[in-house]
Amino acid sequence: MSAVETQEYAPVFTGKTLERLQEILTRYPTKQAALLPALWLVQGERGWISDRNMVEVGEVLGLTPAYVKGVVTFYTMYHQHPVGANFVQVCTTSPCNICGAEDVVKALLAHTGAKELGATSPDGQWTVIEVECLGACGFATPVLVNDDFVESVTPERVPELVRKYK
Amino acid sequence: MPDELINLTIDDVPVSVPQGTLVIEAAKQAGVLVPHYCYHPGLAVAGVCRMCLVEVEKAPKLQIACATTVAEGMVVRTQSEQAKQARMGVLELLLINHPLDCPICDQAGECELQDFVFQEGRPGTRYAEYSKRFNPVEDFGPDVLYVPNRCILCTRCVRFMEDLAGEPVINVSERGDRAYIGIHPNARLDHPWAGNVVDLCPVGSLLSKDFLHKARAWELDKTASICTGCSQGCNVTLDTRENVVVRVRPRPNLQVNRYFICDHGRLNYRWMNRGDRIEAPLVRRHATDWDEALSRAATVLRGAGGKAVALVSPRTSTEALFLARRLLARFEWTGAFQVVMGDEAPLPGVPDLALRAERAPNARGAELLGYSRDYAAALETSRTAAVVLVIDEPDAAIETAGTLLYLGTVLPESAHGAEVVLPIANVAEEDGTYVNRDGRVQRYFQAKPAPGMARPAWWVLSELLAQVDGAEHCASAAEAFDALAGSTDAFQGLSYAGLGAAGQGITAKAGARA
Amino acid sequence: MGYPHKPHAKETALLSKHFGDPDARTYKGWAKRGGYEAWKQAQTMAPAAITDVVKESGLRGRGGAGFPTGLKWSFMPKEKKKPHYLCVNADESEPGTFKDREIMRWTPHALLEGTLIAMRAIQAEVGYIYIRGEFTEPYAIMEQALAEATKAGVLGGHKIHLHRGAGAYICGEETAMMNSIEGKRGNPRIKPPFPAAFGVFGMPTTINNVETLAAVPHILRQGAAWYKAMSLSNPKSTGTKLFSVCGHVRLPGNYEVTMGFPLKDLLHELCGGMRPGRTLKACIPGGSSVPILNREESEGCLLDYEGCVEKGTMLGSGGVIVFDDSADMVYQIMRLARFYAHESCAQCTQCREGTAWTTKILERILAGQGKMADLDLLLDLSDNMTGKTICVLSDSCAAPVVSGIKKFRTEFEDYIAGRKQPVMVA
Known part of the structure; x- marks a missing residue:
């Protein structure tokens, strides 16, 4: 379910963000091709992508909201709900799994106060999720904190990592 | 460019088909229906359900018949052990999350999943997990419900809305086994052609609210008909249960409507079941039998002279229009009809297919037979005419100093002063033809009996002609049409039998549109 | 070199020679190390001649399929009637693989150089480098390198754009990648048509992996024969x-x-x-x-x-x-199956339902609720999932399951027979 938006909608694509989009549009022969970058811009600005945002993106790129939603829901990195100020993605696929990734997850849940996967901590600061392969298997366990890619995280290193983002 | 024919064999049956034909279509020519879900001849190929896997000699693995084009000398086996196993595998996988709620599903009896599982599925399930995927029923639009639990993700509906309706208001959401057909909360599946997704759905996942729990598929009788919703002339099937029309669905005709009809036509059938019908002939408002009524009408016609006016509904069959004109030939004749106008609503992905602004199925036929669109002028003429013959036109403004003869399905106020009222059948109750806006003459068939003593208009008019002129009586719509074709330039060379189920165009010269 | 460790004497460091050296990331540093020499050389060669050298070298695609690179390039139309595109597959998402990440992190210009050479060979004016969304650091480095290279004027008339993925393993499949670039769900396409005829935006397209392209400058500079000679066993596998x-x-x-x-x-x-x-x-x-x-x-x-x-x-x-020997193969195979179930695009029935069912059966076995017949069921299901779908994601889910049961059957049987403590799967 999407969060209810009661306030009047403030468009994302104005000023600098609109300029960014216009530059991106020059890279592709179709407007539709700018959809993924446009969604990244929305998420960058708003932290997640609401149904209303999808309507706006559709208007800007000449796509229906349903089409945009179909694409948003395909790609797991687009947030369809608000997330914590720090969004933590922990790889638990096999190669990291055998190196103790599930213990890293437990440590992160404990130290951030997020308590369970996908839930945001009561202070709104942390959301921790398990993700499939982050593509850094030789550096188990890789953790993506927002846009920071942290290699070789162990349960022991978790407290220090959490402190850094507090 | 001449079409080069490709020769191949499918299940040992040799077939020759044009270059570029898909194996699944070529198979039909060999009398083989390759089981399939995502493939639909009216939609772009998706190749996703993987149900139509067949063995193609020399190919390293099984091929999908829907995306494989024929090649010279190709040898296709749809019944090889490997192919059958693969399809059984697909069916098993489709069923692990599909509820076996056929007893309460509208699609049961016309469900492609049910049919193919019965035909070549595994007798039992090996799915030992407790729960099936669950998502609640969604209200997609004015006439469409989505039951996600039954969905097999064939994407026909999504492709229809995207490619043909040009309005992708539904999508595939999420991925993997979490995927479902989604809609944006701000949108409704209310495109004028949206109802087609219900027909396209091979299972009971997209349902028509109008048809919800109305009937089981096996209780339905199906009759080929022509949609009366507009002048496009879409071919339809009338589904009747116990002589009640309960559903209208498209009947494929590549020349007219391909596989589709609009929602206006689809939902505009209740009038065919109206209960307030005229069930007996009336002479001066007194019910009587056909002999007396016809004899009275014939007497009027024989005794009158001067001007006669025919005011006809553009839903009147071509046959009745022809006979009415012939009946009034002895007079100074005027014929006219009026057309209800509405908004035009095209299906953008199919050329020349739209819900037409003219909501009249036989306006073209009437024109070809000399009826005028100047209804107002005809009304004016009626005032001084000796005879006014009305065929199912409920206009209350008819005033005449002469005699009013009324042929109708119901008795409107305008008919109250009629000398004779003759009850006639509606389109669902008779055989006949309509001429669509492109000059295509198409037959419709009787789907249910007419109420009481009502008879097809062509029969009534033919009886009158026999009595007035001693003309030979037509025993069927076919005879009436053939008489028409034999005496009317525009219809020259056509015969009722020759029209078949798909219809034929009137001669190019006569059919050239103004 | 064995990044992040010291180089080993038995290595042949060609692409990885500068891993760990931040100076090699910069345009200046790269030029100092002989960077863009091969690109200069390529600009003096006819497109077909570049393709011939790569063909002759025996270079095969490093993304997974191992298709001969020069041959792939030669499928592009010789006579140019429409725009041609190059898509660089930097969507590295295959569990266990993290090589393209290091190439982009340490030698971004090597990738750009290989990209430019390939673009000339296939006569493409526009190239898209599709970088998986999670690769935030490689993306930033590539962006920087691209800006430097553009400023230095090495791109000539070519345009290279970075395209960021957003979390979908399947976009590493070349036709899914093209759909993703077009702003669609990353659904693989049915083939034919093949990308060289109808690729991204419906135009002739070649898709190459990062490592493949990074090898190309070396081949151009040192020759096909030199590259071909690097082979310890089979002559069809070179470099x-x-x-x-x-x-x-x-x-x-x-x-x-x-x-x-x-x-x-x-x-x-x-x-x-x-x-x-x-x-x-x-x-x-x-x-x-x-x-x-x-x-x-x-x-x-x-x-x-x-x-x-x-x-x-x-x-x-x-x-x-x-x-x-500490690894629980049943658990790890379940994790792999879960990966594929998570990543299935949902198009093909066998993949959408099969990957999820496979995972459920494995979870059930781990929970101590399996039956011996489940192993045959898994094998039969895997057979249904192999060679029958648009792409090979479904096959990929089946591969570890089939080989795992074949080679480590007793581990499965231990769970089923109750000889091993059940694992409750989250």
Whole structure:
């Protein structure tokens, strides 16, 4: 379910963000091709992508909201709900799994106060999720904190990592 | 460019088909229906359900018949052990999350999943997990419900809305086994052609609210008909249960409507079941039998002279229009009809297919037979005419100093002063033809009996002609049409039998549109 | 070099020579190391001549399929009637694989140079480098490198754009990638038509992997014969290959060796062997999509396309996942199946339903609620999932399951028979 938006909608694509989009549009022969970058811009600005945002993106790129939603829901990195100020993605696929990734997850849940996967901590600061392969298997366990890619995280290193983002 | 024919064999049956034909279509020519879900001849190929896997000699693995084009000398086996196993595998996988709620599903009896599982599925399930995927029923639009639990993700509906309706208001959401057909909360599946997704759905996942729990598929009788919703002339099937029309669905005709009809036509059938019908002939408002009524009408016609006016509904069959004109030939004749106008609503992905602004199925036929669109002028003429013959036109403004003869399905106020009222059948109750806006003459068939003593208009008019002129009586719509074709330039060379189920165009010269 | 470790004498550091050296990231630093010389050379050559050199070198696609690169380029229309595109596959998402990440992090200009050469060879004016969304650091580095190269004027008339993915393994499949670039769901397309005829935006397109393109400048500069000579076993497998080794080895990392290098030496020498007190149990040599090898097979396997096939597996992307005797193979195979179930695009029935069902059965076995018949069911289901779908994601889910049951059957039976403590799966 999407969060209810009661306030009047403030468009994302104005000023600098609109300029960014216009530059991106020059890279592709179709407007539709700018959809993924446009969604990244929305998420960058708003932290997640609401149904209303999808309507706006559709208007800007000449796509229906349903089409945009179909694409948003395909790609797991687009947030369809608000997330914590720090969004933590922990790889638990096999190669990291055998190196103790599930213990890293437990440590992160404990130290951030997020308590369970996908839930945001009561202070709104942390959301921790398990993700499939982050593509850094030789550096188990890789953790993506927002846009920071942290290699070789162990349960022991978790407290220090959490402190850094507090 | 001449079409080069490709020769191949499918299940040992040799077939020759044009270059570029898909194996699944070529198979039909060999009398083989390759089981399939995502493939639909009216939609772009998706190749996703993987149900139509067949063995193609020399190919390293099984091929999908829907995306494989024929090649010279190709040898296709749809019944090889490997192919059958693969399809059984697909069916098993489709069923692990599909509820076996056929007893309460509208699609049961016309469900492609049910049919193919019965035909070549595994007798039992090996799915030992407790729960099936669950998502609640969604209200997609004015006439469409989505039951996600039954969905097999064939994407026909999504492709229809995207490619043909040009309005992708539904999508595939999420991925993997979490995927479902989604809609944006701000949108409704209310495109004028949206109802087609219900027909396209091979299972009971997209349902028509109008048809919800109305009937089981096996209780339905199906009759080929022509949609009366507009002048496009879409071919339809009338589904009747116990002589009640309960559903209208498209009947494929590549020349007219391909596989589709609009929602206006689809939902505009209740009038065919109206209960307030005229069930007996009336002479001066007194019910009587056909002999007396016809004899009275014939007497009027024989005794009158001067001007006669025919005011006809553009839903009147071509046959009745022809006979009415012939009946009034002895007079100074005027014929006219009026057309209800509405908004035009095209299906953008199919050329020349739209819900037409003219909501009249036989306006073209009437024109070809000399009826005028100047209804107002005809009304004016009626005032001084000796005879006014009305065929199912409920206009209350008819005033005449002469005699009013009324042929109708119901008795409107305008008919109250009629000398004779003759009850006639509606389109669902008779055989006949309509001429669509492109000059295509198409037959419709009787789907249910007419109420009481009502008879097809062509029969009534033919009886009158026999009595007035001693003309030979037509025993069927076919005879009436053939008489028409034999005496009317525009219809020259056509015969009722020759029209078949798909219809034929009137001669190019006569059919050239103004 | 065995990044992040010291180079090993048995390595042949070609692509990885500058891993770990931040100076090589910069345009200046790269030029100092001979960067863009090959591109200069290519600009003096006819497109077909570049393709011929690459063809002759025997270079094969490093993304997983191993298709001959020069041959792929030669499929592009010779006579140019429409825009041509190059898509660079930097969506590296195959579990066990992390080589393209290092190429982009340390030698972004090597990728740009290879990209430019390929674009000339296939007459493409626009190239898209599709970088998976999670690769935030490689993306930033590539962006910087692209800006520098553009400023330095090396791109000539060519345009290269970065396109960021957003979390979808399947976008590493070339037709899914093209759809993703077009702003669609990353659904693989049915073939034909093939990308060289109808690719991204419906135009002739070639898709190459990062490592493949990074090798191209070397081939151009040192010649096809030189590259071809780098082969320790089969002449059809030439040059060097980056192997990303992860899991239970002492020194996980990227190792670059000549094709045909023994897997045994890679694991026990270059990677420092198993952790103390542990022994090798199993190894997946080409990323999670290829069949698992047991210890004997691993230790007899030569790392090239043919050597892996000989052992019943594939070289794939060169992502080597190592399991020691502490690994629970049933649990890990479940994790891999879950990965594929998570990543299935939902198009093909066998994949959408099969990957999820496979995962459920494995979870049930782990929970101690399996039956012996489940193993046959898994094998039969895997057979249904192999060779029947648009792309090979479904096959990839089946590969570890089938090879796992075949080679580690007793581990499954232990759970089923109650000889092993059940694992409740989250």
